[in-house]
Amino acid sequence: MPLNRNKLYSILLIACAAGYIWICYSLTSDVTENKSLNVCFIKHLTNIPCPSCGSTRSIISLTKGNFVEAFDLNPIGYIVALIMLAAPIWIILDLISKNQSLFKFYQKIENHLKNPKYAIPLILLVIINWIWNIVKGV
Template identity: 45%
Template sequence: MGTILNSLSRNKLYILLAVACLVGYSWLFFNYRSGTETNPDGSGVCIFKEVTHIPCPSCGSTRSAISLLHGNMTDALYWNPIGFLLGIILVVVPLWLLFDVVFQKDSFFRFYKKSEATLEQKKVAVPLIILVLANWIWNIFKAL
């Protein structure tokens, strides 16, 4: 089983991740400064929720990450545990990429390849899918 990212070279992967992190930082900055995750007309930013009126598994992730920035761990967990993962990614990935670029290494690329191979195993993928589904059910129950 392969993915589109499986064919990416080290440099293309690093550029993609750097841009994704930059977009993530920009999104958090915009929402942190405005104090809202909805548009002025009251509509949200989640296309899935706008169409189905059901929150997606990642709904609340922005509020979770902003709660983390405020040091509110309990609120962050309530809004969406995925926010913790996003926070870790937004801190670790840019530093790791910078390390690899400065020291001409490929440690993150090797980690990515190993992680991808691990995630393709049923014994790993199925429990992770169950966790995402459980989080989704919780989001629906909370009516995010």
């Protein structure tokens, strides 16, 4: 079933809201410093970090201006932070202007990612990041 504009915008807004809530909770409770708390389902089941393990700590480092530390924790944190900042603003602007620019952008990206020329390098980057997370023991 193809994703329509309203469903995409709803998913993005819910994901961003959940992300903001988790980041605020993490900032106020120092949960990211508590290594005994394991919120990653993959790491909880396998004891192996997933490719995105460390993203929350990476975003928190970004909010504190620690850009190198954020990259060391997980470069995916930069992508997640960018999406969390841009998506809600872009959605609101689309809704106000009755436009579909974010949805059209999403469709273009989705079409590009179906092309192995783009998909394979991105998959390799995720695998490299995953190996890096395992080696550094996130």
